Amino acid sequence: MKEFSHKGRHRSHMSLRFLSTAPLAAFFHPDSLLMSVIWSRGVERPLVSQNIIAFDVLASLGIVSVTAVFVPAVFSPRIRRSATWFGMLTSWLVYSLSYVLLFGRQFSMKFPPHGLCMLQAILVYVMPPLCSVATTCFTIDFFLKISKVKIQGKKIGYKTGKFIIALPWASGLVIAIEAILVINDDTAVTLDPNHFYCHITNSIPTMVNIGILCLCSLIVIPLEIYTGILLYRNWAVIKNSNGKNAHVALSTLVRLILFSFIVSLAIALTLFTATHLGKFVAAWGIVLVTLPIFSAICFGTQQDLLNVWLFWRRPSSSKGSDIDGQRPKDVEG
Incomplete structure (x- = not known):
């Protein structure tokens, strides 16, 4: 019996060997102090899963990465971004937070508190389409800046600006x-x-969400293509008005296209999951919490944002561009 117990314990440790370098894995190991305290309070022995650890780590990383992009843009006077940019980042931050509501409760075989579970269930169905609509509105805002502000010398209408800012949250409601x-x-x-x-x-909510995600993709992809055509045809006009604006516009368009490609892959996985409603695919859950990380990488690696964190380096003298964003107060009628 001792030999069998020793072999069983050895296999358990072998199954978690690849996580030995991850700090969080040590906390959630069955023999850890944290788990001992939890079990001593009457909680049933948890179903230890490497997938849960990976899910929680990625969800937490999503919160940290989006926050690292959002906070400097709010407080740094050198960074200018549009209201739709802030709305998009806010939606991805709430998206990440919605997946950590059960943090620490996932390892128990007991059902989590019903109220908390219901809140999370609503949020995880609201936030994906809300984020998709927010990203679509940012794309529309970017297109309007290219087509009207920089080419035709016009301002975005006050009502139009307010509408595309409020639309994601109204749709979420x-x-x-x-x-x-x-x-x-x-x-x-x-x-x-x-x-x-x-x-x-x-x-029903899953099918509604799939419809919204597909609709947003049908809007964003052609709009990005048309924006690229506008940039190509009017490159000289934009460059002559402000050389930095031209390069920032191109950079923003590339980031939008890259992020749209990533979201399209997620939609494809959504469609696959929808055809297997009786089975929950673990990979689908992992992909869900990686999307905010990709959004932070795509929209948080511009030079003005990097200069805030690389404070020991000599910052650029520029204060940002009107193409990649304006403060909400700059949107005039």
Whole structure:
């Protein structure tokens, strides 16, 4: 019996060997002090999963990375960004936060508090389409700046500016109401088989979200292509007005296209998952929490933002560009 127990313990340690260098893995190891304290308080022995650890680490990294981009843009006078840019980053930050509501509870075999589980289930259905609409509105705002502000010398209308700022959150409110109406009993909300997060068992919200994501893609992709054509045809005009604006516009367009490609892959995985509603694919959950990280990489690696963190280097003398963003107060009628 001792030999069998020793072999079983050895296999358990072997299964977590690849995480031996990860600090969080040590905290969630079955023999760790943290787990001992949790079990001593009457919580049933958890279902230890490497996937849960990976999910929580990536979700936390998403919060940190988006915050690292968002905070300097808010407080640094050298960084100028549009209201739609801030709205997009805010949506991705809330998106990341929605997936960590069960942090520390996923390892227990007990069902999490129903109220908390219901809140997370609503958020995880609201935030993906909200983020998609926010990214679409940022793309539209960028297109309007290229086509009107820099080429035709016009300002974006006050009402138009306010509309594209409010649209993502208004759509999120509508989706939240729809999700609440779908949750008609306690069995409509449950924990996914991998213990990542709570979700709604009804397939209607999933299908609605897929429709919104596909619609946003149908808007964004042609708009990005047309924006690229406008940049190409009017490159000399934009460059003559402000040489920095031309390069920033091209850089922003490339970042948008790259991020749209990543989101398109996520949509493809969504469609795959939708055809396997009876099975929860662990890879799908991992992809969900990596999207904010990609958004931070795509939109947070511009020179003015990097200069804030690389404070020991001599900063650039420029204060940003009107193409990649204006403060909300600069949007005039």
